[in-house]
Amino acid sequence: MMTFLSAVDWARAQFALTAIFHWLFVPLTLGLGLIMSVIETKYYRSGDAFWRRAAQFWQRLFGINFAMGVATGIILEFEFGTNWSNYSWFVGDIFGAPLAIEGIVAFFMESTFVAVMYFGWEKVSRGFHLASTWLTWIGATISAWWILVANSWMQYPVGCAFNPDTMRHEMVSFWQVAFSPFAVDKFLHTVISAWVIGAVFVVAVSAWYLLKRREAEREMALKSLRIGAIVGLIASVGAAVTGDESAYKVAQVQPMKLAAMEALYDGGNDVSLTGVAWVNPFEQPNYKEEHEAPLRLAVPNGLSLLATRSWHGYVPGVNDILKGYTREDGTREPSAQEKMARGRAAIQALADYRRAKNEGASEDEAAAYKQVLMDNFQYFGYGYIRDESELVPYIPVNFWAFRIMVGLGTLFILFFAYILFLNWKRRPTASGSVYPRWLLVAAIVLLPCAYICSESGWLVAEFGRQPWTIQDMLPVTASVSDIGSSAVATTFWLFLVLFTAMLVVEINIMLKQIKRGMKEVKSEK
């Protein structure tokens, strides 16, 4: 297989592998971090030793997960350089800044206060310890902010300008980069959905104790489950609201991603929102010939409303984007072929400009080339595209991942709402618990579903923007490093084996710690 895939494929696979593993641990850090901070706040306010032990129990599980997040995170940062060196040069002026700020502002906060949180119970005051726990979570959240700013910029590049003399993009507005609407939405949606994972985790672990009728953990489980459900309901509703706004933004700036998410081949006005349809998960559909995916069940006008905030709004499909279309405001979106031609013109103009400068040609001549470059620069990245089919992301992954994410997200809203309803009604079951057995079993089953939901969201975000590393500016094929595919393939397998082994150990340790329960938590002196 190694010889069949190019260096670009392996570089993408390796980055995806690292990001998928990393994203198994980060959401729990963000979500559990919030819940354990709330629990420790209860201890601070009440002075009740029960809450202290509960906080310490959850912090122990947090620690096991946190280490894996750190281990997988370091590779991601350096893979920008190792696997995507052209990209690192082309936009490093803009992209490097959020990463540096993340290190200075967030990582040091996280790493300093997480140590106080673990080891400081007997060494610092209660207030200092509580502040450290919150600062650990705040540090992790700030870290998420900056990395999502960087990621959002790749999807919606703003606040920058191309400099033909240095042959790279340069930042012209830090605030536009740091607070782009795309970044704000992405941050809110991603972080809030991470709280859902934390909530599902807490509810699942608590449910297990209740199912096993573990008396030592019963009180902790009941109270944690309630806190988890409150956080979970707020977060899952919040994720739905921010998700809707994110989808709207995608429709504005990445219409091809939206078309792939919906398997919308031919768009138009009054477009319905697909509930389910048969899209073969294993092959790219024949979008040029098929009008729409077979067996489609849809909500009338739903996609128009989602994408344009109007029941009758125009939404372009894959073929419209390839052929070019006219928007409702009368502006025309060029066809893929026209964009590719203009992209080549921009690249050629840049080459001519550089040659004119190097050969000492007149200022007028250089300025003329520069003008051609700037006139066509909007489509610069299209110049590297060989065939317009490259511009269509793999539709099945986007289509199904989007549905899995939305479907499970909706299920979580119902799940948490029902838990809180039972909690409110306080109807005891035969076992003495307010929760029926099936619900406790469902809570455990939903834990892997929460991870599937979260990873699906990531797949939609990243697969949907292919072939672009930076939307319309630089495709993945022009972003890579000059490394043979075998080298990247070797490190891919190395990291796959390493991460898998670490994950197996981590899960086993986590399960054993949960099984031991409060026994592991020492009493207050």
Place this chain on the structure above:
Amino acid sequence: MSYSFLQHYWCFIVALLGALLVFLLFVQGANSLARSLGYTEEGRRLVYNSTGRKWELTFTTLVTFGGAFFASYPLFYSTSFGGAYWLWMAILFTFVVQAVSYEFQNKIGNIVGPRTFQFCLTLNGILGPLLLGGAVATFFEGSNFIVAKENLLALPGEAGGGSVVISSWANASHGLDALLNPWVLVLGFAVVFLARVLGILYVMNNVDDEDIRSRGSVRLVGAAVPFVVLFVAYLVHVLTKDGFAYTDEGLIYMEPYKYLHNFIDMWYLSVLLLVGVVLVLFGIGKTIVSKNYIGGIWPAGIGTVLTVLALLLCTAWNHTAYYPSTADLQSSLTMVNSCSSEFTLRTMFYVSLLIPFVLAYIIYAWRAMDSKKLDRKELAESHHTY
């Protein structure tokens, strides 16, 4: 603030982060000696628990060092990481396995056993400093890369349209060739032994245990002697070798005794180097001769930061190419031809004003945490141990 000032400023910040990183390698140094320093199972746990409370600072400094380099000198980031692929991947690999080793090693459910993770800590303790030291040595010795920005203009499908990648390695080793240069190994091993020296001094200061402290004094001699020999050898080599200089127009050329000239021209770096070396030697010497002195980590640590800072700045300031290419001299990276735009450097300058605040809370938190030294009693009673 001129563009030139910002270039120098960011060079200073990156060098400072690099210097702090070398100091914080005491975590790796102590881990590489945990068996002999701790001797018993409980002693080893004391060492691991002592370094285990600081490992994230080393890790974070490494990540921030990378991030700051990326933001301020993106061409270095793309050229070095994308070119010296195997070298950086090996460094990353050792740090990845370290990250989980503390938390996992003694937990119930660790199916691969504590020794596996202790081996990972030792591996990181030796290879981490060796490879990072080797990477730093390439700033003086050069690397086999070529930078051709015009490659970006290669159109797909056209005759002659080849690779669009602007930075490429001139041979297939992708960075491992650096380890064939004996001087790279000399500095690499100097950093390994420096990390061990600092690790011993740190553990002696941080762990309240007579057995470990007495063993530390003995092990310190064994680590300090090779460190001093290797460091002096490398320093003499650097001061007498030809260096990579550039003109105002950006033309790179070889200049005899370039680094010696730099230390003469930039006398303040010489003072920094001298003070740094004296502090390191003082920290080592006083710990060896005085039975009750356990504060050697402070002079030696500060000395390490000053020394490394002076050496790193010597590779970049005063018209020096800090990442020289031995494959194509004109591809060498300088502070001027590889940095970010003035706007980005200025923006990041304002962000960097947060650094004193960050340092302040780190110092405050750790003063509170380390006011009582780690001992066997705490290990037995602590809520969270490794």
